[in-house]
Amino acid sequence: MGPEFAPGVKGVKALTDESGKANFSGIYNQETPCAYYANLRRLKYEIPQHGATVFNQLIDAQPWGDGYRPTVLDVCCSYGIVGVLTKTDLELDDVYTYYQGAGDDGRTVDQVRRAENEFLGQRARPAAPHVIGLDVAENAARHGVAVGALDDAFVENLEATTPSSELAKKMSEVDLITTTGGIGYVTERTFERLLTCTEAPPWVAAFCLRTYDYEPISEVLAQYGLVTEKADQAVRQRRFIDDTEREWAMAELAARGVDPADMESEGYLYADFYLSRPQEDATGKPLADLVTIPAN
């Protein structure tokens, strides 16, 4: 399989970086998500859907109290896909279909955004969570807010700097931190800098590629009193972009002692799900009783 991108996406090429992992920086910060969805669909990118399925179970389980609308901080929010899938009854395939061919249909950015805003409004879930985004990609995060997928967004790189005073203040409202496709770009540094702003740490629900070690993050979360559990079953993230990326993944998995049989060896990246909660919450309801991980 070649690393080419979808037609109609000018000047964008999927590459692998010096490590061998795919580099999608060309589609992460456009003014609309047309190229993002067109290209990731071709790679059978599934992780936001699996993430939202699990996050919605956590939100609906109402561990924060009946009738309460929790506030979610989605780390590496991109164009707001987790917001779309938690605030509406849409599924990722609906979003892919909605955006099919939208990259070169002649509409202005404003027209694309207004139409998506209307579409999402028609599919809003009652009692949907408040979703705040965090990403370094300013255009993408702004798009998420403009279409109503995100209630607010912070364009900050917590790998490099401490949170702004606005983000630090907002953290007191956050009940649940989520992330899909983000670990690797963000490390324990980002989580440490978020949690240090909170008095009662929120739950942290994260999907992490099996090529990466989550332990440095769970160790930081433990310092804030959060106990981390890992789900038994991993989920598909997407297809490898090419043989270089496959070789990179196999080498990372081998170094970590992770067996790729029936998973990465079949041509896909896989992610594990981790939930971190205060000890008393974890004792009251084990992870397996709280969420069902989607079957692949």
Ligand SMILES: C[S@@+](CC[C@H](N)C(=O)[O-])C[C@H]1O[C@@H](n2cnc3c(N)ncnc32)[C@H](O)[C@@H]1O
């Ligand atoms: C693979 S995308 C995942 C996006 C989305 N969560 C999803 O599941 O489709 C990775 C995202 O991480 C963002 N990112 C990269 N470095 C970051 C950082 N230091 N802090 C926050 N976001 C970052 C990128 O801009 C991009 O939107």
